[in-house]
Amino acid sequence: MLKILETKRAQNQCKRARAHQSGNLFITHHDRRIRFRSSCETEYKYRRSASHRQTHVLFRKKPVPRHESLKIDGRLLEVRLRLNPRARRMIVKVNPATGEVSVTAPSRRGLAHALDFARGEKDWIAGQLAKAPGPAFLAAGTVIPFQGVPHEIRAAAKGPAPVWAADGVIWVRGREAHASRRVLDFLKKEARAALEARVLEHAPRLNAKPSRITVRDTASRWGSCSSGRSLSFSWRLILAPAFVLDYVVAHEVAHLREMNHSARFWAHVKILVADFQAPQAWLKQHGRELQRYAVKT
Numbered sequence: 001m002l003k004i005l006e007t008k009r010a011q012n013q014c015k016r017a018r019a020h021q022s023g024n025l026f027i028t029h030h031d032r033r034i035r036f037r038s039s040c041e042t043e044y045k046y047r048r049s050a051s052h053r054q055t056h057v058l059f060r061k062k063p064v065p066r067h068e069s070l071k072i073d074g075r076l077l078e079v080r081l082r083l084n085p086r087a088r089r090m091i092v093k094v095n096p097a098t099g100e101v102s103v104t105a106p107s108r109r110g111l112a113h114a115l116d117f118a119r120g121e122k123d124w125i126a127g128q129l130a131k132a133p134g135p136a137f138l139a140a141g142t143v144i145p146f147q148g149v150p151h152e153i154r155a156a157a158k159g160p161a162p163v164w165a166a167d168g169v170i171w172v173r174g175r176e177a178h179a180s181r182r183v184l185d186f187l188k189k190e191a192r193a194a195l196e197a198r199v200l201e202h203a204p205r206l207n208a209k210p211s212r213i214t215v216r217d218t219a220s221r222w223g224s225c226s227s228g229r230s231l232s233f234s235w236r237l238i239l240a241p242a243f244v245l246d247y248v249v250a251h252e253v254a255h256l257r258e259m260n261h262s263a264r265f266w267a268h269v270k271i272l273v274a275d276f277q278a279p280q281a282w283l284k285q286h287g288r289e290l291q292r293y294a295v296k297t
Contacts, residue, residue, distance in 0.1 A: 068115045070101070072122050072129070077101055081114045090114065092121050094128035095219050096288045098135050101125055133289070137296035138183040144293055146170060146187075147194075148241030153183060162186075180296040191215055191238035198249040199231060202272045208256035219291060222283070223248045225255035236290040240282070247279035 066081040080102040087106040090113075094101055103118050105111040118125065136142055143152045146165055156171040163172045163186035170186070172179045192215045199213055211229040223233045231252050237245040250272035258265035269276055 066111075070115065070118055070122075072126050077125075077129075079103060079115060079118050081105070081111060083108060083111050090117055092118050092125070093220070094125055094132065096128070096132060096291055098291070098294065099129050099132035101129075133292055135294045136292045138180045138187075138293055139296045140172070140176070140179060144170070145239045145290075146190075147238065148244070153179075155179065184295050187238055188215060188235045191233070191235040194238060194242075194245060195233050195249060198246055199253060202250050202253040203256065205272060206253060206257050206268055208253060210253075210256060222287070223252040225252045225259070227259065229256055231256075236293070239290045239293065240286070244279045244282050247273050247276050250276070 068079050068081060070077050070079045078101070080100065082102060082104045083106075084104050085106060087104050089106065090110050091104045092101070093104070101118065103114040105114045136144070138144065138153065140153050140155045143150050145151070149168065151165060151168055151170045153170045153172060155176065156173050159171055159173055162174060163170065163182050165171070165186075170183060172182050172186075174182060192213075195215060196213055199210060203209055209229070210225075210231045212231070214230065214232045215235050216232055217236070218232075218234050221234065222237060223231065225231055233248065233252070237248055250269055253272065254265055254268035257268050273279070
């Protein structure tokens, strides 16, 4: 009888969690169908017990990731081990662009077995690494997409700003050692301006108002909407064509009205973007490439 009550209690908790789940538009694998979940991850059914649940404590220190080595196909790879008490199970991920391998565990007990878990997924990890194109650094001579148009990064002796774009070129002034970071700052600034403009355009049409807008660098999602009405976007959307960025913004703004992917949610999206299949298809085919670009260290 006790087991039945515990099972029902767990089911009710899952239902409540799903009811308050945030709306996320996840980055997906280019050769799989679009899903609202990262496709470059595999899960281990290792759930936390009640004794391992974490309580919120002010000023709790953020766990520092550990790094271990794992040999796969004759190569010695660095595996990043992370502790995340909010995780529901152990997860191994391979960054689709850089090939970085990481394992997230929900508890310290799970963290102790994280490398063993990754070792058991060696074949899956090897398959993902074979598809990773490798990083492209934001440095002079590199060609990157900017608003969907190829731009070459070039050094400039002088100009109207530290970094600016004109006629298919992103010009950057200053010392070469700082160029990569300056280009990244420029792209983030342009992304924020474009994203905020589209939110301000779309939100009133649905009689919605976000609490805040943030721009981040996320490896598994293009955008998200929290239960607190906070919208978050990947700066890498500025690399994509404008119609793709516009769709992601519309998708997350629609979550301000419906925190799910029901028919009513998609009806709201269609009000803002009549043809959302085209940007979805673009992200499926090209989204992975946007993750390649990184600061040269």
